[in-house]
Amino acid sequence: MSDFTSEFWHLYVAGLTVVSIIACLILLWISGTTKVNASSDNTTGHVWDEDLREMNNPLPRWWIYLFILTCVFGFVYAALYPTLGKFQGTLNWSSAGQHTDEVKKAVDSTAPLYAKFNGQPPEQLAGDAQAMAVGERLFMNNCAQCHGSDARGSKGFPNLADADWLWGGAPDAIKTTLNEGRQGVMPPMAAAVGSAEDVRNLAQYVLSLSGSPHDSIQASLGKSKFGACAACHGMDGKGNTAMGAPNLTDAVWLHGWGADAIIKMVNEGKHNVMPAQKGKLSDEQIHVLTAYVWGLSNKPAAK
């Protein structure tokens, strides 16, 4: 409890707590000792609904003892645990501390397992059923929200279970992707291409690269405009893993297939982010995840 902005609030909270418990005890004591001037029939004199009367009996003993016990418990609890403002309690307990202890216990108990995994290259680790079970759980907790529980992705989020890679599918490339994250940036290119008509023609040419249905006249007109794209996507349109530029000659479309989707990409560009996992996950966990992702589209090496 170190979040108090001033000494005043610490004293205010602590004081209010102590005074409230003491006030309860005083109330108990007063009500136990004062005699209400009972009329002879032992009622308070109040009458409801014509004949419903309130008796003036003392509180039952067991109830009073329970009440006192509750107050005593309050004091003992306040002495042991953080209750009174920023006073930490004599046990020095905190929920954050308990959480840290439990995390440490979990990390300690899995350390030997991760050490064993870490000693194997990803290609081999991908054949270890126990490691892949751990990898799958890590994937479900940290990656599935974006890449899908089957790792097949969706629009804007790449499929990790196929052989098509933006940034490269070798274990080292995957590990770099996980550690550092990736920023796929395509600037808006319409100005560099020319008129809206030029963009439409270029889109037909891009479609022709993958053998998709296209207008061949428009495509041949658009071909000369592809120079503006070649710096990233390559003259042949096969992409470049150094900058995460996708292959435009295959049937895999991260941002949607068809002329409209391509025109939109050229006009608006795209900034797509894979968040860095270093710091969030341990080196050992990233090692297991690298093997898991690699194993989704490759056959593990024999032991």
Ligand code: HEC
């Ligand atoms: C917030 C969403 C998000 C989360 C969480 C996320 N990713 Fe990604 N990931 C992306 C996006 C978006 C890309 C594409 C980046 C780009 O377009 O260049 C990507 C790209 C990748 C790539 C590169 C794919 C390629 O074709 O080169 C790999 C590998 C990857 N993610 C694995 C993971 C793993 C493993 C996790 C869990 C630890 C994870 N991602 C968590 C959004 C996410």
Ligand code: HEC
């Ligand atoms: C500065 C580099 C760069 C240039 C120049 C560039 N692109 Fe891109 N392009 C990218 C990147 C990076 C992506 C992937 C964006 C992402 O990660 O989501 C991309 C994605 C695309 C896509 C989506 C592919 C898919 O799978 O959905 C299309 C289509 C595309 N570019 C077409 C073009 C065309 C046409 C041009 C030329 C007018 C062009 N790009 C110029 C970097 C570039």
